[in-house]
Amino acid sequence: MTPTLMTILEFPDARLRTKAAPIKNVSDAIATLADRMLATMYEAPGIGLAATQVNVHQRLLVCDVSEDKSAPLVLINPKIVEGHGSTETQEGCLSVPGFYETVVRPEQILVEAVNRAGEPFQLEADGLLAVCIQHEIDHLDGKLFVDYLSPTKRQMIRKKLLKLQKLNA
Amino acid sequence: MRNFQKEVRTLSRVVHKGQAYDGNDLDPLGRFLVQTTLRHFFWLDLIARQLIKKPLPNKHHDLHLLLILGLGAVEHLNLPTHTCVNAAVETTRGLRKTWAKGLINGALRNFLRSRESLAKNLSDEPTARTNHPLWMIERMQRDWGAQASAIFSANNVPGPMTLRVNRQRLTRLDYQAQLMQLEIKSVPAVLSQDGLVLEQALDVAALPGFEDGIVSVQDSGAQLAALLLDPQPGDRILDACSAPGGKTGHLLEIMPTIDLVSADVDAHRLQRVQDNLARLGQADVTQCLDLTQRQARLGQFDRILLDAPCSASGVIRRHPDIKLLRRDSDLPALGKTQIALLNQCWQMLRLGGTLLYVTCSVFSEENVNIAQAFMAQHPEADLIPLPKVGVPLAIGVQLLPTIGAHDGFYFARFKKMGPGI
Numbered sequence: 001m002t003p004t005l006m007t008i009l010e011f012p013d014a015r016l017r018t019k020a021a022p023i024k025n026v027s028d029a030i031a032t033l034a035d036r037m038l039a040t041m042y043e044a045p046g047i048g049l050a051a052t053q054v055n056v057h058q059r060l061l062v063c064d065v066s067e068d069k070s071a072p073l074v075l076i077n078p079k080i081v082e083g084h085g086s087t088e089t090q091e092g093c094l095s096v097p098g099f100y101e102t103v104v105r106p107e108q109i110l111v112e113a114v115n116r117a118g119e120p121f122q123l124e125a126d127g128l129l130a131v132c133i134q135h136e137i138d139h140l141d142g143k144l145f146v147d148y149l150s151p152t153k154r155q156m157i158r159k160k161l162l163k164l165q166k167l168n169a
Numbered sequence: 170m171r172n173f174q175k176e177v178r179t180l181s182r183v184v185h186k187g188q189a190y191d192g193n194d195l196d197p198l199g200r201f202l203v204q205t206t207l208r209h210f211f212w213l214d215l216i217a218r219q220l221i222k223k224p225l226p227n228k229h230h231d232l233h234l235l236l237i238l239g240l241g242a243v244e245h246l247n248l249p250t251h252t253c254v255n256a257a258v259e260t261t262r263g264l265r266k267t268w269a270k271g272l273i274n275g276a277l278r279n280f281l282r283s284r285e286s287l288a289k290n291l292s293d294e295p296t297a298r299t300n301h302p303l304w305m306i307e308r309m310q311r312d313w314g315a316q317a318s319a320i321f322s323a324n325n326v327p328g329p330m331t332l333r334v335n336r337q338r339l340t341r342l343d344y345q346a347q348l349m350q351l352e353i354k355s356v357p358a359v360l361s362q363d364g365l366v367l368e369q370a371l372d373v374a375a376l377p378g379f380e381d382g383i384v385s386v387q388d389s390g391a392q393l394a395a396l397l398l399d400p401q402p403g404d405r406i407l408d409a410c411s412a413p414g415g416k417t418g419h420l421l422e423i424m425p426t427i428d429l430v431s432a433d434v435d436a437h438r439l440q441r442v443q444d445n446l447a448r449l450g451q452a453d454v455t456q457c458l459d460l461t462q463r464q465a466r467l468g469q470f471d472r473i474l475l476d477a478p479c480s481a482s483g484v485i486r487r488h489p490d491i492k493l494l495r496r497d498s499d500l501p502a503l504g505k506t507q508i509a510l511l512n513q514c515w516q517m518l519r520l521g522g523t524l525l526y527v528t529c530s531v532f533s534e535e536n537v538n539i540a541q542a543f544m545a546q547h548p549e550a551d552l553i554p555l556p557k558v559g560v561p562l563a564i565g566v567q568l569l570p571t572i573g574a575h576d577g578f579y580f581a582r583f584k585k586m587g588p589g590i
Binding site: 041045046047048090091092093094097098099100101116131134135136145 | 373520521522551584585586587588589590
């Protein structure tokens, strides 16, 4: 059975500013949520999605930076324990559709998280995967990539998106 | 006494050598005569063939061109008929073919006597009626159906002289007032807020401030290109095929703070971009580059204007030699270049950046078909809607050449999307 797709919140929706709560018990409901989020992400199409973006305020993110949907990852209660170097990427966001801006972040990271079986694990990531995980963890903290931009630019994006949302409403 | 020797030579370079028209060694009357003759070439040629019963051997093709020019002069020059005939007859001396005096004289006088019936014989001849080659007629009808005949008509009337007023220096209304004081009449262009359409063409030397970069000469449709690219403060911008530099200059006038690279593959034509930049008081931002090849060191751009090489079928009224120079078989090779340029430019465009694809063609094969093929190859290319101008198409818009207004152009505007995170 294909999982039901979820609606992705769009900036400047205030719910995107909610700080997500840690997941105490990795239940079947969490596994189902992860599957629905992966399906929603692939459909978008996207390479990462945080629970916050689908209006679930628990610390869960999914991602897959492969070309052929062959490397889905589920990270529960993710935490960055180490970061090295610095890299510039043109980032976009499913919650800020159509806008891409340069964001600077650590290039390599070490992440601790729990998998869908409830087992803790560590992950070393670099390149696009590192960018993606940091971007999604930001979401869980109520932060968006536009927060890294100048107030003028953020305001311009906000105005343009509001206009589009009004048009599509 | 006036003769048409230089005009014969100029016309011969186009007709027999397949070179682009170059009127540099002609006086204004000569330039007008050759351009007008090129504009009406198909009709004049078929009239000439009726006048000379026995076809001239190849070594006398200059006499055939002379007769065509003589006919063009009689038809279109604002001079007494006998002056035109005498000039044509006189030309045989310069061509060292004085034996043909009688032939040219007789043919032209025959034309004056029986113009009506000679023209009537051609009334069912599509190339004579439209003054376009058959392949263009078929293509225009295939692409534009009932609108094709309006395109032919527009192509056979010289385009108006249109100015672009440098908005950094003054408004077009202020400049219009300046022109008015010199009794030069103009109207604001519809397509461009910077454009003024002159009622009558004149030498640029007569335009106040031309040498100081206050105005440039640019068709109003061409002015739309830089406007549609919509440059923003500080943007890094590539003008990928920039010669002769009209769009490059306009971009810098619209948004002086942009970081512009003005590239063209042709070093000789790039010189004209440099001349234009110097006249506008801008730094030389040109680079001679073949952008069908990867140019890794150029880096990424926020916006790219790609005015791709094309058949130029939308600007025939300004370059009537196109009707004689272009072949239907040129289009596949042009298409390959257009796609190659699009692909390379796309690689240099940042995520979220804008690419404007432009041609001065009215042929679908170079326009909407190319845009369609490009979008099929690049699912990450999203269309940015265009303002309501010209003929809206499945992808992009088409301006058709319009008498008294703009040339023919195609525009499609893409945004580069990336995966959502």
